[in-house]
Amino acid sequence: MSEFFSMSGYGVYLWPAFALGFGVVIINLVMALNTLSQAKQEAKRRLEMNAERTS
Amino acid sequence: MATWTWFHRFGSPPWVYGFAARWTPWFGGAAAIAMLVALYGGLVLAPEDYQQKDAFRMVYVHAPTAWLSMMVYTTMAVAAAVGLIWRMKVAHAAAAACAPVGAWFTVAALGTGMLWGKPMWGAYWVWDPRLTAELVLLFLYFGYMGLRAGIEDPVKADKASAVLAVVGVVNIPIIKYSVEWWNSLHQTPTVMKMGKPTMDTDMLWPLLLMFLAFALYFATVLLIRLRAELLRRERNASWIREVLS
Numbered sequence: 001m002s003e004f005f006s007m008s009g010y011g012v013y014l015w016p017a018f019a020l021g022f023g024v025v026i027i028n029l030v031m032a033l034n035t036l037s038q039a040k041q042e043a044k045r046r047l048e049m050n051a052e053r054t055s
Numbered sequence: 056m057a058t059w060t061w062f063h064r065f066g067s068p069p070w071v072y073g074f075a076a077r078w079t080p081w082f083g084g085a086a087a088i089a090m091l092v093a094l095y096g097g098l099v100l101a102p103e104d105y106q107q108k109d110a111f112r113m114v115y116v117h118a119p120t121a122w123l124s125m126m127v128y129t130t131m132a133v134a135a136a137v138g139l140i141w142r143m144k145v146a147h148a149a150a151a152a153c154a155p156v157g158a159w160f161t162v163a164a165l166g167t168g169m170l171w172g173k174p175m176w177g178a179y180w181v182w183d184p185r186l187t188a189e190l191v192l193l194f195l196y197f198g199y200m201g202l203r204a205g206i207e208d209p210v211k212a213d214k215a216s217a218v219l220a221v222v223g224v225v226n227i228p229i230i231k232y233s234v235e236w237w238n239s240l241h242q243t244p245t246v247m248k249m250g251k252p253t254m255d256t257d258m259l260w261p262l263l264l265m266f267l268a269f270a271l272y273f274a275t276v277l278l279i280r281l282r283a284e285l286l287r288r289e290r291n292a293s294w295i296r297e298v299l300s
Contacts, residue, residue: 004099007109010174014112017170021116024163025090025272028156029083032279039283043295 069294075278089268096261121164127157132224135217147213152280158196
């Protein structure tokens with residue numbers, strides 16, 4: 001197991017690189033989902049304001 | 056005839072919104088499965104390289120992130136061009152949705168490249184043609200996002216940023232062919248050389264699967280961001296009321 005993590009001595013470079021690459025994968029998914037839920041809330045608020053103005 | 060119906064559908068925000076909502080989980084699920092299998096294949100099943108030993112496994116994170124950084128830009132430039140030529144709102148929205156994703160993956164490509172460069176070349180950074188062109192790509196993404204943020208009128212912002220995106224696309228072939236045009240420290244492509252793969256099959260399939268996984272992942276994130284862009288742009292359309300209820 002420790003042999004796997006050492007990666008013939010290159011683990012010190014390899015694991016941070018994988019953490020960065022797949023960290024960016026996860027961050028981008030989370031940010032996209034946040035952006036969508038924010039846009040939904042803003043759109044809802046706009047619709048409510050429009051409804052109040054017309055009523 | 057059929058192509059035009061297809062084109063018209065993609066020009067309609069409610070249709071695109073529905074399409075994106077329906078397909079996101081499928082693309083996302085497929086991307087996650089492919090990514091996990093490719094990771095296992097690349098980190099566990101693939102044998103070590105005779106020259107680079109286990110350091111070659113960097114390829115499974117560096118190559119897909121670098122490829123995505125260029126693929127996202129190309130998608131953005133094509134969407135921007137479609138938006139300019141046919142004045143298609145959805146296309147401009149798609150281009151805007153690409154930019155932050157592309158910028159992040161350019162950072163990942165540069166960072167993973169630095170971590171591969173240190174043990175192989177002895178330096179985190181060298182002013183090599185490919186590395187420099189990839190850094191220019193990052194500035195192009197920043198320029199595109201800065202330009203959009205700086206122009207208040209959304210129609211003007213779409214047009215100006217689209218022109219920048221289209222002009223900047225010249226950088227993509229420069230990145231791709233830099234290793235062949237100039238004497239570069241960066242290694243030449245390993246997947247295909249003279250039409251034949253230069254890697255062992257056990258090393259190759261996880262890499263190809265990882266490329267597929269990243270493409271599916273990009274589709275997922277793009278569809279999510281595109282929905283957000285469409286909601287923001289279509290202020291008072293009645294379809295928004297329907298999709299939000």
